[in-house]
Amino acid sequence: MSELKLMKGNEALAEAAIRAGADAYFGYPITPQSEVIEYLMAEKPFERTGMVVLQAESEIAAINMVYGAAGAGKKVMTSSSSPGVSLKLEGISYIAGAELPCVYANVVRGGPGLGTIQPSQADYFQSTKGGGHGDYRQIVLAPASVQEMSDFVRDGFDLAFKYRIPVLILSDGVIGQMMEKVKLFEPIPRLTEEEIKEKYPWATTGKKHGTERRIITSLYLDSNEMEQHNIKLQKKYKEISEKEVRFELIDCEDAEYVFVAYGSSARIAQKAVRLARAKGLKVGLFRLITLFPFPTKQIQEMCSKGMKGFLAVEMSAGQMVEDVHLAVKGCAKVEHYGRYGGIVHTPEEVLEAMEQKIIGG
Amino acid sequence: MAEITLEDIIKPENRVYVKTELMTDNVLSYCPGCGHGTAHRIVMEVIEELGMEENTIGVAPVGCSVLAYEFMNIDMQQAAHGRAPAVATAIKRVWPNKIVFTYQGDGDLAAIGTNETIHACNRGENIVIIFINNGIYGMTGGQMAPTTIPGMISSTSPYGRDVKTMGNPLKITELVAQLPGTHFVTRHAVHTPRFVRRAKKAIKMAFENQRDGKPGVSFVEIVSNCNSGWKMTPNDSNKWMEENMFPFFPLGDIKVDGKLI
Numbered sequence: 211m212s213e214l215k216l217m218k219g220n221e222a223l224a225e226a227a228i229r230a231g232a233d234a235y236f237g238y239p240i241t242p243q244s245e246v247i248e249y250l251m252a253e254k255p256f257e258r259t260g261m262v263v264l265q266a267e268s269e270i271a272a273i274n275m276v277y278g279a280a281g282a283g284k285k286v287m288t289s290s291s292s293p294g295v296s297l298k299l300e301g302i303s304y305i306a307g308a309e310l311p312c313v314y315a316n317v318v319r320g321g322p323g324l325g326t327i328q329p330s331q332a333d334y335f336q337s338t339k340g341g342g343h344g345d346y347r348q349i350v351l352a353p354a355s356v357q358e359m360s361d362f363v364r365d366g367f368d369l370a371f372k373y374r375i376p377v378l379i380l381s382d383g384v385i386g387q388m389m390e391k392v393k394l395f396e397p398i399p400r401l402t403e404e405e406i407k408e409k410y411p412w413a414t415t416g417k418k419h420g421t422e423r424r425i426i427t428s429l430y431l432d433s434n435e436m437e438q439h440n441i442k443l444q445k446k447y448k449e450i451s452e453k454e455v456r457f458e459l460i461d462c463e464d465a466e467y468v469f470v471a472y473g474s475s476a477r478i479a480q481k482a483v484r485l486a487r488a489k490g491l492k493v494g495l496f497r498l499i500t501l502f503p504f505p506t507k508q509i510q511e512m513c514s515k516g517m518k519g520f521l522a523v524e525m526s527a528g529q530m531v532e533d534v535h536l537a538v539k540g541c542a543k544v545e546h547y548g549r550y551g552g553i554v555h556t557p558e559e560v561l562e563a564m565e566q567k568i569i570g571g
Numbered sequence: 572m573a574e575i576t577l578e579d580i581i582k583p584e585n586r587v588y589v590k591t592e593l594m595t596d597n598v599l600s601y602c603p604g605c606g607h608g609t610a611h612r613i614v615m616e617v618i619e620e621l622g623m624e625e626n627t628i629g630v631a632p633v634g635c636s637v638l639a640y641e642f643m644n645i646d647m648q649q650a651a652h653g654r655a656p657a658v659a660t661a662i663k664r665v666w667p668n669k670i671v672f673t674y675q676g677d678g679d680l681a682a683i684g685t686n687e688t689i690h691a692c693n694r695g696e697n698i699v700i701i702f703i704n705n706g707i708y709g710m711t712g713g714q715m716a717p718t719t720i721p722g723m724i725s726s727t728s729p730y731g732r733d734v735k736t737m738g739n740p741l742k743i744t745e746l747v748a749q750l751p752g753t754h755f756v757t758r759h760a761v762h763t764p765r766f767v768r769r770a771k772k773a774i775k776m777a778f779e780n781q782r783d784g785k786p787g788v789s790f791v792e793i794v795s796n797c798n799s800g801w802k803m804t805p806n807d808s809n810k811w812m813e814e815n816m817f818p819f820f821p822l823g824d825i826k827v828d829g830k831l832i
Binding site for chain 2: 233234236262264266267268270271272274275276277278279281282284286300301304308414415416417418419423424425426427428429431
């Protein structure tokens with residue numbers, strides 16, 4: 211049954227995995243997301259729902275365990291933080307290539323390298339432009355609350371199985387560590403062996419005598435076949451781009467200027483909108499929920515309706531702003547503001563940047 | 572007297588050997604003379620004889636046997652380089668009622684995948700690992716492997732492996748035998764019928780261990796040749812293997828029923 215709880219973002223993510231009917235979680239500790247596996251081990255879902263929880267020897271092993279379980283038709287998840295996600299990217303590329311469904315979370319910290327354990331949004335390029343090798347995409351959901359840390363696990367699995375694609379929940383150290391009230395969704399039962407065999411005929415569950423064997427692979431040695439496989443993948447990504455864009459508009463009806471932001475930066479920008487409105491400035495917020503697919507069309511429409519300027523707010527040196535530029539195509543002013551390397555900007559700083567770079571600039 | 576035709580001879584009752592249905596009819600991608608084809612066949616014969624066809628999931632590596640799924644006629648997954656034991660761990664954990672095995676070469680299992688090999692073995696995953704050791708990277712054209720023996724020539728040790736600068740070969744089978752999570756660890760060869768029969772018996776025991784829920788990994792190494800990579804004829808490579816590989820990698824059981832021999 212659905213219940214109201216006060217939880218950390220990371221804990222909500224872990225609880226949501228159990229409630230989403232996940233069959234397995236494979237993880238490896240890293241700050242600031244270690245609460246995910248700690249919560250799961252303490253909660254003992256292997257007794258509650260039969261869900262497998264295993265602490266792997268590395269992020270690399272964990273993501274390859276995800277590959278194996280996903281290839282066997284199971285609902286499987288992992289999570290990590292930036293340096294750990296870098297290690298997983300080879301596996302993500304294989305999962306994308308073999309068209310396997312999975313959900314994974316990145317509770318982003320500052321980089322590059324070992325960086326810092328403080329929050330950051332500097333993994334946007336890595337998350338939305340590939341990261342691993344090859345022409346692949348993944349669906350990227352950006353939670354801005356503990357509630358969404360929970361909800362996006364359920365939604366992520368739905369999308370992952372609908373399109374047979376990896377789904378990334380791109381969180382950050384703020385959303386992962388902060389506590390908020392969360393309404394937990396009703397538990398979804400795990401699928402039975404018969405249900406898995408019926409729903410996912412592609413999965414390796416044991417070949418019935420006289421039937422075709424199932425092969426999970428991303429290898430196509432014949433370049434013509436490899437191209438055909440890539441064409442199929444691109445078709446899927448196009449369909450996702452058309453159907454699965456998600457965003458939220460806050461105070462945009464009469465706005466002349468908007469912040470474009472996601473995750474914790476969107477929460478900060480939302481406060482900056484309130485401060486701006488108090489000063490009589492017509493400022494709104496375009497909150498991205500899916501980073502891939504990016505709401506290019508929706509931002510273009512705002513431009514054609516006469517929006518004067520966009521300020522991309524992100525805890526990075528300017529990554530998401532490039533996609534805003536590509537959407538706006540020079541029709542309005544686009545600037546970037548963001549602190550980075552583990553520093554979180556304040557609403558006052560964000561509003562000041564809007565006033566100086568966009569409104570007054 | 573009527574003439575005897577081919578159809579009269581080819582009758583089920585006259586057959587002394589039948590290729591298992593669990594090997595596909597695809598032409599093997601291995602070089603003529605290579606031991607992989609025989610190793611594939613005996614693994615598949617064991618699965619057929621134990622009635623495990625409908626219940627088994629295999630994991631192929633990266634290396635010469637990357638295309639094992641083209642020849643093994645069962646459900647298969649192809650893993651990233653070295654990660655087969657992690658992939659197999661997950662499959663077995665989410666489907667404990669299935670039979671799961673990996674088939675890996677020495678570069679895959681004992682170099683890039685050492686971590687996954689050791690940890691899957693140490694956790695005592697209830698899987699079978701078939702390890703083909705030919706002392707060389709075959710697929711990429713004969714480079715030095717973790718199992719290239721001292722003095723052995725490869726394309727990246729063209730004057731022979733100098734252990735002072737290139738390090739020592741890794742006897743990973745002896746290493747995993749020391750771990751509490753391995754149940755059965757054994758080393759075999761497939762270059763003559765006598766050795767093929769012994770290897771098959773060991774592989775059968777490995778799969779029976781998993782079926783019977785004996786705790787831990789059953790690990791079967793097969794020391795094999797790579798006539799192309801070693802730049803020898805098939806016959807010469809087998810002779811070289813007997814004279815040089817077997818003394819370094821002695822054949823036989825190392826651990827049975829969880830006890831070191």
